[in-house]
Amino acid sequence: MTKTIRIGVLALQGAFIEHIHALNSLRNIEHISNVIEVRTKEELASVDALIIPGGESTTIALVAERSGMLDDLRAFVQTKPTWGTCAGLILLSKNAIHTKKGGQQLLNVLPVTVYRNQFGRQVDSFTIKLSSPCLDAVSDGSTNVPFEYVFIRAPAIASIDDPEVESLVSLPPGHGHTEITENGVLVAVKYRNLLGTSFHPELTTDNRWHRYFVRMALGETAQS
Numbered sequence: 001m002t003k004t005i006r007i008g009v010l011a012l013q014g015a016f017i018e019h020i021h022a023l024n025s026l027r028n029i030e031h032i033s034n035v036i037e038v039r040t041k042e043e044l045a046s047v048d049a050l051i052i053p054g055g056e057s058t059t060i061a062l063v064a065e066r067s068g069m070l071d072d073l074r075a076f077v078q079t080k081p082t083w084g085t086c087a088g089l090i091l092l093s094k095n096a097i098h099t100k101k102g103g104q105q106l107l108n109v110l111p112v113t114v115y116r117n118q119f120g121r122q123v124d125s126f127t128i129k130l131s132s133p134c135l136d137a138v139s140d141g142s143t144n145v146p147f148e149y150v151f152i153r154a155p156a157i158a159s160i161d162d163p164e165v166e167s168l169v170s171l172p173p174g175h176g177h178t179e180i181t182e183n184g185v186l187v188a189v190k191y192r193n194l195l196g197t198s199f200h201p202e203l204t205t206d207n208r209w210h211r212y213f214v215r216m217a218l219g220e221t222a223q224s
């Protein structure tokens with residue numbers, strides 16, 4: 001029998017409700033037993049997989065610290081399927097540049113360097129349609145169906161710091177700061193149990209990235 005998974009969305013700050021809605025829209029399609037908001041270490045301990053949403057990475061880290069769950073989060077992301085979107089990607093990363101004065105707390109697990117606010121400020125938000133071969137497996141038999149990517153004060157992945165990190169999506173040159181755009185800007189990576197994306201898939205009605213993560217989590221947590 002196929003295993004089902006219980007998925008949590010870290011709900012300390014940011015766009016968590018939208019992820020909950022996207023996951024709930026998949027409950028009849030994918031093997032999801034439950035979707036919960038995670039605010040405590042007990043709730044974290046009860047889930048098989050976690051989404052860390054977009055928002056403000058410094059605030060999410062601060063609230064996690066004040067809630068006494070930062071160490072539990074650090075332990076969780078070492079082995080359990082976790083997807084960081086936007087601020088969540090920053091939190092997962094091992095290195096961040098262009099951080100707040102005095103630095104900021106990171107979960108320090110995804111071996112990439114992220115460049116915060118790579119695409120400018122809130123007013124510079126944009127969307128772009130790109131086909132992404134990695135989504136073909138969750139596109140119900142279609143191939144090359146473009147996904148609409150939403151970027152809001154987003155980070156980019158400035159460098160991959162371990163050859164095991166898999167590049168999934170890059171933007172064509174011409175977006176973001178010039179120093180890292182020569183070959184396009186990397187905005188989605190996978191590494192072992194981790195998925196990191198700069199964009200906000202929860203703000204579209206296309207739930208293929210959520211399906212991608214659920215499938216990845218099922219693979220990671222499957223037991224014979």
Ligand SMILES: NC(=O)CC[C@H](N)C(=O)O
Pocket residue numbers: 053054055056057058085086087088090116117152153154155
């Ligand atoms: N939309 C977002 O999650 C923005 C991330 C924000 N710029 C940060 O550094 O945390």
